[in-house]
Amino acid sequence: MTDSDPIQQAKDLHQAPLLFDLHADTFYRIENQGGTFEITDGTGHIDLPRLCDLGCVATTQAVYTPKDLPGAAGTSHALTLTARILTAVTRNDSIHLIRHSSDLDRDGIGLLLHLEGVSPLEGDLDRLHLLSEIGFRSIGLTHNHANEAAGGCSDQSSTRGLTPFGRELLTAMETLGIALDVAHLGDAALEDVFDLATRPFYTSHTGLRSRCDVPRNLSDTALDEIVGSGGIIAIDFVPEHLTGENIASVEDIFIQIDQVVDRHGPQFVAIGSDFDGYHSPTTGMEGIQDIPNLTARMYAAGYPESAIRQILGDNATKFFRTLLPEPHPLS
Numbered sequence: 001m002t003d004s005d006p007i008q009q010a011k012d013l014h015q016a017p018l019l020f021d022l023h024a025d026t027f028y029r030i031e032n033q034g035g036t037f038e039i040t041d042g043t044g045h046i047d048l049p050r051l052c053d054l055g056c057v058a059t060t061q062a063v064y065t066p067k068d069l070p071g072a073a074g075t076s077h078a079l080t081l082t083a084r085i086l087t088a089v090t091r092n093d094s095i096h097l098i099r100h101s102s103d104l105d106r107d108g109i110g111l112l113l114h115l116e117g118v119s120p121l122e123g124d125l126d127r128l129h130l131l132s133e134i135g136f137r138s139i140g141l142t143h144n145h146a147n148e149a150a151g152g153c154s155d156q157s158s159t160r161g162l163t164p165f166g167r168e169l170l171t172a173m174e175t176l177g178i179a180l181d182v183a184h185l186g187d188a189a190l191e192d193v194f195d196l197a198t199r200p201f202y203t204s205h206t207g208l209r210s211r212c213d214v215p216r217n218l219s220d221t222a223l224d225e226i227v228g229s230g231g232i233i234a235i236d237f238v239p240e241h242l243t244g245e246n247i248a249s250v251e252d253i254f255i256q257i258d259q260v261v262d263r264h265g266p267q268f269v270a271i272g273s274d275f276d277g278y279h280s281p282t283t284g285m286e287g288i289q290d291i292p293n294l295t296a297r298m299y300a301a302g303y304p305e306s307a308i309r310q311i312l313g314d315n316a317t318k319f320f321r322t323l324l325p326e327p328h329p330l331s
C-alpha cells in the first residue's frame, strides 16, 4: 500500500473530524421504526457511536411531518421529534446544538436542527419565532406536497408557487438567519424563491435532473440559481434520485458530485446523505461509516485534498457561517 492508494488516503483524511452531512432523518427513523441513537444496534444509517467513530463536524437532523398528519396532529408530531433531538443533545456531551456562527468552531459534533415542511406552523408566522428560539437554523418550506407556504415537487402539474404566507416566511427567515432549503419545492415555487430571495439559499439533499429526470431532482437552471445566490448544492444518496431505480452505488453518488464540480467548481458542492430517510440500498454506502468509500472515489478521480475537504464539510460550514446569527452579547 502506498501513499497514493485512494483507500489509504481516505482513511488518513478521516483521522480528523471532517464531515458535515446536511440532511438526515435519524430521529424520525428511530421514532417510527425503532433503534436507539446512543447505541449501534444494527438499525438505520446513523447513530451516535458511528458519528463519533467517523469523526463528524456536524449532522443536520430533520424534523419531518408526514402528509397524513395535517394540522394539530402534525404539530404535535413535530414537537415530539424536536423534543427527542434536544433530549439527545442534552444527554450527550459529544453533541452540541448549532445555534450561532460561533458554534461552528466548537469541538465535538454539531447538530443543526432543520424543519422539513412548514405544516407544523399551521400558517402562523409567530411560530417561526418560537422555532428560531428553540434553535432551528434551516427550513424547507414543503415536503413533496403543497402546504400553506408553497407547492411541492410532487405537484408539478400545479402552478402553485409561494403563497402570501410562504413569501412572509421567506422574508422573516432571512431576517432571523434561518437558512432556506429549496429541496422538495415545486418548480413554480422555486421560480418565486429565485425572484424573492435576497440571501444565499441552498438545497440540503438533491439529485440532478440532468442525470436522473425525476421531479424531486433539480434542473441545471435551478442549480445555477443556487450557486448565483451564494448557496451550496448537497447531493443525496437516495437510489431513486441517483439512478431512477431502487438501487445505486457509490459510483452513482460520485457521478453526480463530479457533474456539479464540473459545472460550478468544488466550492459549491456538499453532502446531504438523506441517511435514515430512504430504504433502497446504495451499494458501498450502507451507513455513515462508509463515507470513506466516497472519499476514496474522489481521490481516485484525482481530486485534490482541498476540494475533497470542501465537499465533505468545509463548504457547508462556510455557508452556515455566513447566515447564522452571532450570539447576543451578555448585558
Ligand SMILES: [Zn+2]
Residues within 6 Å of the ligand: 116, 183, 184, 205, 274, 277
Ligand atoms: Zn427529504
